Amino acid sequence: MSAAIARLNVRKAPGYDLISGNVLQELPPAAVVLLTTLYNSILCLSYYPLLWKFAQIVMVPKPVKPAHDVASYRPISLLPIPSKVFEKFFQKRLRFDVDLSYLIPGYQFGFRPGHSPIQQAHRVVNEIVTSFEERARCTAAFLDVAQAFDKVWHIGLLYKMKYSLSGPYYLLLQSYLTDRYLQVRYNGMCSDC
Numbered sequence: 001m002s003a004a005i006a007r008l009n010v011r012k013a014p015g016y017d018l019i020s021g022n023v024l025q026e027l028p029p030a031a032v033v034l035l036t037t038l039y040n041s042i043l044c045l046s047y048y049p050l051l052w053k054f055a056q057i058v059m060v061p062k063p064v065k066p067a068h069d070v071a072s073y074r075p076i077s078l079l080p081i082p083s084k085v086f087e088k089f090f091q092k093r094l095r096f097d098v099d100l101s102y103l104i105p106g107y108q109f110g111f112r113p114g115h116s117p118i119q120q121a122h123r124v125v126n127e128i129v130t131s132f133e134e135r136a137r138c139t140a141a142f143l144d145v146a147q148a149f150d151k152v153w154h155i156g157l158l159y160k161m162k163y164s165l166s167g168p169y170y171l172l173l174q175s176y177l178t179d180r181y182l183q184v185r186y187n188g189m190c191s192d193c
Contacts, residue, residue: 001036002029004085015080016056016183024081039086043093046171052083053179059186077182094169103164154178 008021027035042048056078065072107123109115124140131138145151154177162170184191 001039001085001089002032004088005032008081008085012081012084013058013076013078015078015083016054017051017080017082019081021081024085035082035085039089042086043090043168043172046168046175048172048175049083050179052080052086053176053181055079055180055182056190057182057184059184075184090172098165098169 005021005024005027008024010021010025012021014020014023024035058076058078059073060076061067062072062074104112107120109117109120128138158170158174158177161173165173
């Protein structure tokens with residue numbers, strides 16, 4: 001856990017709790033042990049803390065855009081830094097414990113380690129060349145789904161994961177995805193939750 005905390009980007013803005021990366025890096029060893037105990041308890045109980053599911057949305061203006069237009073702002077979600085550390089810890093553990101190779105097709109390259117866009121371009125070119133050589137048809141569809149991550153249907157995602165993950169991991173992800181709250185902060189004012 002100490003290594004994960006040491007690698008934190010201290011320039012990242014903290015969430016509503018104001019615990020920054022600097023604060024975590026300055027923790028004494030005994031506090032890091034307590035934080036590790038907390039993370040292990042989250043895994044054992046399959047329960048994600050409610051306070052870590054609260055995001056503060058900061059509206060950052062895009063350059064040279066009209067201030068009165070909603071599309072002129074980029075929403076940035078600020079979550080508590082300890083929750084981000086846990087997410088990285090959990091992601092690493094999940095990748096180690098669960099065989100995801102049959103869940104994700106080999107031709108899906110987005111957000112996967114060891115799968116760069118250049119490799120995907122080589123794969124597509126290779127498919128085209130092979131089709132030309134075999135005088136076969138080669139079709140392709142390229143999709144760029146706008147805000148794909150923001151619009152994921154959580155119930156459908158959980159349904160698919162239920163049969164692929166062990167009970168504790170599934171319950172933890174279910175806890176992680178439900179009862180999330182946000183508050184928009186702009187010009188020193190905050191919306192209701």
